[in-house]
Amino acid sequence: MSLPPGFLDELRSRSSLSQVVGRKVMWDPRKSNQGKGDMWAPCPFHQEKSASFHVDDRKGFYYCFGCHAKGDAISFVQETENVGFMEAVEILAREAGMPMPARDPRAQEKSDRRSQLAEVMEQAVQFFRLQLRTGPAAETRAYLDRRRLSAQQQERWEIGFAPESWKGLWDHLRGKGVAEDLIVAAGLAKSSTKGGRPYDTFRNRIMFPIRDARGRCIAFGGRAMDPADKAKYLNSPETELFDKGRSLYNHGPARAAAGKGLPLIVAEGYMDVIALASGGFDAAVAPLGTAITETQLQMLWQIAPEPVIALDGDTAGLNAAMRLIDLALPQLEAGQSLRFAIMPEKMDPDDLIRDKGPAAMQKLLDQALPMVQLLWRRETEGRSFDSPERKAMLDKALREKIKLIRDPSIRNHYGQAIKALRWELFSPRRGGAGKPWKPGGKPAAVPLAGTRASFLVAADEAMQDHMREAVILAVAIATPQIIGEFESGLETMRCSDPIHARLRDLILQHPDAERLRDIICTQMGPATLENLQALRHVAINPCVRNPGDVELARMTLEEELAKLKARHGLSAEIADAVEDISGVADEAVTWRLSQAAQAQNRAVRSEHEDRAEYDTGNNGARINRGERARFDALLDKIRHTKPTR
Incomplete structure (x- = not known):
């Protein structure tokens, strides 16, 4: 949505920055001068006891002399509420009593259509949740019990069940007066052939609603109850509401939790996210069964500057983490990177928390590797560098990867880190790939003087x-x-x-x-x-x-x-x-x-x-x-x- 000229200027003039900031800080009465709009407080963005956070109410800007956070009322709401630009504008406009500009007719029509689809999705959520309590869902309830999902957790995550019938949801929604084209457009039904009769997209599956950052249900993920089903997990098709590469499971709650200081954890699937949240790691998201896209990576960085990637400890999970390195390198910025928690072999966060508890997961998070170390591991693990040619090949591969980094300062620091790791690998004194130690270990120190x-x-x-x-x-x-x-x-x-x-x-x-x-x-x-x-x-x-x-x-x-x-x-x-x-x-x-x-x-x-x-x-x-x-x-x-x- 575009805003008319002058709207933001009027919004800033109507919004008192000291009032907006005052909801989050305690002003220092000794340094502050309210009459001049010169206010000081401990910074809300980093831990400190002294008042180094300055608000100039007349100019409408704030600045912290400790962490260098700076901006205006809109950016302050974005940072403290962990919301996007337009959401921050809407919050301030509502507080200032300013109506948001009317949208153009086409945009309004598109918005109305999306609102209708979102309402259909909410009806589907309620249908699936009710089906979980029926007789045909007994096996599904038993499975959820075996996975240690309590009734409270099932309620929180709105877990449901899609019956095995071909038109169960279709008939329910049609009986509620929902138009056929809306059911199909929402991805809840599809046709077998052109002009054929529609049938339900999800059948005999545990259903996980997927909500966007605003809390609207935009899609579903379904886990098959039949072991012989070709697709163990099935997501909704892409619709006007749902773009798989631009969505994250548990986006909204994770954003709120990360805004309170919890680490952002990126897992692989729905059950991993649910297990993490149950273990106290509420800032957890999943990329909906696909490799993380460039858009999703930017979304993660909007939530937290250094997400922790905790993919499964199998070959597929490790390969996904390695591919993510190549995607992230060109986009690195100062203070914006990734860390990697390497899961135990053949385990995911759900397995680890159920078997060993949240403390084991916390230990892995504390030991999460910076991206440069995983890059080094990818290029060196399982390989021998016992010849000049092989060493040169390693140098060339690492140079090519470091060249992808656009920020010159980060590129320089990566070069220094790689140089140190290379020294550890090849230095004879450190037992690397050079001349090995002679039997007897390190020689005794030479006494240089009395x-x-x-x-x-x-x-x-x-x-x-x-x-x-x-x-x-x-x-x-x-x-x-x-x-x-x-x-x-x-x-x-x-x-x-x-x-x-x-x-x-x-x-x-x-x-x-x-x-x-x-x-x-x-x-x-x-x-x-x-x-x-x-x-x-x-x-x-x-x-x-x-x-x-x-x-x-x-x-x-x-x-x-x-x-x-x-x-x-x-x-x-x-x-x-x-x-x-x-x-x-x-x-x-x-x-x-x-x-x-x-x-x-x-x-x-x-x-x-x-x-x-x-x-x-x-x-x-x-x-x-x-x-x-x-x-x-x-x-x-x-x-x-x-x-x-």
Whole structure:
């Protein structure tokens, strides 16, 4: 339905945003100024104690400085009520006393026709429910008892029974005065031949009504009671009401439950959804026996940003999950993905909950895999990569899949995750597909120095790391304009302090925020910045004393990040070299260490650093004394190791 020009503007002007939001929040009287329409409250979209959610009633917009939720009255109703755009407009229009615009005659006629079909479907629901109480349905009731479906559950899900007669429903509806063309158009009857007499679509089946997001019955799913029936499950044919690829079983109730914070679970069939809801997982849906379509995937993301796919643990279920990966990859967005709960072999959610209870299902949901791990599993499981050609084939397949991702940031993170998984698979040190471990396991660590000296060196290195991290964070906060240039370096910076790690995350989450300091104070308290800037090596830094000097800040971050990276690189090479020495003197190890040391020397060489902190090697390069002690001890170990032949 299209809205006339100016309707939304008038609706927004008539709707007080503070009144709309006020139904969901408690205003902070200390920060709020109702006279100016400047209202503050704890955010309704994420858990917090401070009032970081701001409503500007005059402009009609809200913004959260914590989770960055923003919008107007319509978007607020959409998010908090978990409804679509037109439904939110209707809610606000009703509250504002504005009549919704009249539809054009053709649209009204089509709407009237759909309303008539929906009424016919409701009569069919009542007919099937009544038939479940009759004598011919005794076997069906016994089956439902064996499946542990109580009378209350049968009532909630409106489960019914289609009798075995060919025209039972047809005769009932005709007796109620329903037109023949409406019965056929609703998918409840069909003709055997052109011009032939109609007969019921569903016979001798357990009936599950399928309702749309608004609660209207649009179709049925029927499970055959006869084991010899060709179709165990049968859905209504597509009609003016029902499009199988655009519908989800239990859509409306699941949307409401997900809006209250429950995880959205995607199962395979009706009984799975019913079992999940009975176990407390009310936000469960099913794609009506077909592979999930692109439209259904978008519908799932409208309900929740990260649905959990819990398809059956058989081959068909796993294949469906694997196909879904290819469908989802091009549509991924930041915060919008899928997770996969791998069911036990030959089990579905219904089996698992009936046999082991809801706790077993919750455990699987807690262990749900991110999509990148299932992609890796699909491309590697059951295959051998014992040759360069096979490894290259794997690399090519994964590159092709990652290329499908349109979002460059997500594509980059997928590449990093795949790289880490590849390292786990092929690294000899991790028992992967490379050279296997020799008998005896991991070689003993090499004692690099006396115990007391080792502790002093480690403490000195940790202090240096902590100081450099503090300078990097303080410079980024003082001149946030350059954060985007160093995003990669900040992301990979290994923080030695959890407070530093939290600061780094906030800086990366809000690189363009004009109120970065306010956000940090809100999230971590004002003492965090005060303590950071009170550190002597931070307070005397020119960038901190002269905030906004982009060129100076750029040079400082380049230098400090390079120093951290180089020192960590040398430490990693030393650790790797210790593992590589298993009784064999290796000149390559010596060469690798010298190269890493030279890389660090280039990074840390600076005029304003204390030269006494460094020694000079035989090649004229300068190296930190702590690293030099470890380096010399390792080389001494290599020289005194007898070669094996």
